[in-house]
Amino acid sequence: SQQGEEDPQALSIQEGENATMNCSYKTSINNLQWYRQNSGRGLVHLILIRSNEREKHSGRLRVTLDTSKKSSSLLITASRAADTASYFCATDLTGGYNKLIFGAGTRLAVHP
């Protein structure tokens, strides 16, 4: 069963706009990670936020984590057509040792 639920399932925006994706999970975690997947290819790690962190930045990416609400959000600023992909959150359960539980993903389409 999937731990994470992502919202929205699909998002369509214009280049230059910001994209926000949300993830909710059910149990306590060590960390939460975000991955990107281009169609039919492997996943690319974007950012990892530990359970004791609240916000993390990496380039145009900003991730927040609210452990009290068991939720996280990924913000991509100034989106580009190349950002078109599926985005997944994944939780590393306490003591999970690389057993990540993935959400269903958000399909992002960025139109030129």
Place this chain on the structure above:
Amino acid sequence: KAGVTQTPRYLIKTRGQQVTLSCSPISGHRSVSWYQQTPGQGLQFLFEYFSETQRNKGNFPGRFSGRQFSNSRSEMNVSTLELGDSALYLCASSLFQGVNSPLHFGNGTRLTVT
């Protein structure tokens, strides 16, 4: 540094056959994990190996098995294939086995069972 390499890229098998998929992790990475991705079930954890030992296993039947060699390369095997085994099988490696270690994925093997 070369990424995670999975072979073959595509595979077509008949129901009842068995299949072996191969994964070469990033040099120096000792942990290898396998995931199955399907449209219906999404990404699901299969198993994880570290230093040739299976440390974690997901909720898959015994038809799914794997192993890791001394050079950290890993193989997974699926016996008595079923139509529902059609999926993208992804291998991932990480430098450490433990928390806070991001996974590096290969491009996967697309298995089609007819």
